Every structure is written in structure tokens, then in C-alpha cells.
Amino acid sequence: TGSRSVEVYSLREDVADEGGTDVWTRHATGVLSTSPTAHGREFDFAAWPPSGAQKVDLDVGDFYTDLLERGVGYGPAFQGVRAVWRRGEEIFAEVALPEEQRKEAGGFGIHPALLDAALQVGTIGGHADEGVAESGAPVLAFAWNGLVLHAVGASALRVRVAPCGPDALSVEAADEAGGLVVTMDSLV
Structure with missing residues (x-):
């Protein structure tokens, strides 16, 4: 098909079962396919910033300091959020790799730090309870x-994040x- x-999986080097056999921990399961899911493109990323969206007064340094105070620390390569807008429950953002990482972007389908910055947008403005559970944990x-x-080698993205169910967000990003660079039906 x-x-x-x-x-x-990852190997737990510090643990072996009673018979001395290595212990492996499963972290993820999934299905890989060359056939993309049917993703209806709802948003035109060419018109930027989005019509009707209001600029969010966001000090990027304060954003990452607040996350650090909540227990989530991002190193310089992962601090990619540059600007944010809101339209209703939708959040739009510009994210980019720091200059030092931009030359590496072509070596990835999507640079991990760039994808992470796009997903950080989901913690802005009330999504995912601003990135903190009731317990206070991230x-x-x-x-x-x-x-x-959809495309490889991007070093900067325009991102749209919107709620799509309980504790779930849809994510779209373009160059x-x-x-279009990457879409995700839902992120829980």
C-alpha cells in the first residue's frame, strides 16, 4: 500500500530485566506513507499578515522567560517566534531560524528548531491553557x-494555529x- x-524506542542502559536482557522503552508509534492525507487548504498564506488579524503585543524575550519559569527552557536555536497576530481563536505567527542555523535548513525536511518554534505558537494567547496544565506542569x-x-529546506515560516477539538490544535505553515511547507490535522 x-x-x-x-x-x-530507546535502550535503557541503566536497566535490565531479571534475565539480564536489555530493556527498551517505546516512545512513539505511527504510520509513514508517501500519500499525503487529504488536507483542505483553508488559508491563503500569500496575504500576510492575515486580513482582520490583530497584532499581539508580545515581547519575545519575555515569552521565552515565562516558559522557562514554567519549566520549559529553550536554547537560542529554538527561540524562533518573531511576531504574532490573533483573529478570534486563530493565532498567526512568523517564526524563523537564527542566522547561525539558516544554512543548515536545507539538510532537513524541516529543521527541528523551526518546527518546534511553529508548535510553540500553540502556547500563545490561551491555546493549551497557555502551555500549562492545571497542575502547573508544562x-x-x-x-x-x-x-x-509539503516542501523542504525552509528557514522561516508563516504559521496558523487553530483549535480543532478538545485539547487539540491544527497547524499549517508556509514559507x-x-x-505550503507543513500541515498537521491535529496536535493533541
Whole structure:
């Protein structure tokens, strides 16, 4: 069918079972396919900033300091949020790799720090309870559904994040010219 199941494990070097056998921990399961899910493009990224969206007064340094105070620390390569807008429950943002990482972007389908910055947008403005659970613990990505990479090598993105169910967000991101780079049906 062109699809393959995938499981991601890590070896627990500090633990062995009673028989002395290595212990592996499963971290993720999924299905990989060359056939993208049917993703209806709802948003035109070429018109930027989005019509009707209001600029969010966001001090990026304060944003990352607040996250650090909540227990989530991002190093310089992962501090990619540059600007944010809001239209109703939708959040729009510009994210970019720091200059030092931009030359590496072509070596990835999507640079991990750039994808992470796009997902950080979900913690802005009330989504995911601003990134903190009732217990005060940080909220982290749990289930990725319908993730499709449409283009490779981007070093900056225009991002749209919107609620799509209880504790779930849809994510769309395009390059600076409006060309679709990555979509995700839902992120829980």
C-alpha cells in the first residue's frame, strides 16, 4: 500500500530485566506513507499578515522567560517566534531560524528548531491553557495526526494555529512566499 508502520524506542542502559536482557522503552508509534492525507487548504498564506488579524503585543524575550519559569527552557536555536497576530481563536505567527542555523535548513525536511518554534505558537494567547496544565506542569505535544511535509529546506515560516477539538490544535505553515511547507490535522 506504500505505507509502513513505525515504532521509536530507546535502550535503557541503566536497566535490565531479571534475565539480564536489555530493556527498551517505546516512545512513539505511527504510520509513514508517501500519500499525503487529504488536507483542505483553508488559508491563503500569500496575504500576510492575515486580513482582520490583530497584532499581539508580545515581547519575545519575555515569552521565552515565562516558559522557562514554567519549566520549559529553550536554547537560542529554538527561540524562533518573531511576531504574532490573533483573529478570534486563530493565532498567526512568523517564526524563523537564527542566522547561525539558516544554512543548515536545507539538510532537513524541516529543521527541528523551526518546527518546534511553529508548535510553540500553540502556547500563545490561551491555546493549551497557555502551555500549562492545571497542575502547573508544562503541556507538551502528545499525539500528532495527519502531519504532512509539503516542501523542504525552509528557514522561516508563516504559521496558523487553530483549535480543532478538545485539547487539540491544527497547524499549517508556509514559507515567506506563501508556499505550503507543513500541515498537521491535529496536535493533541
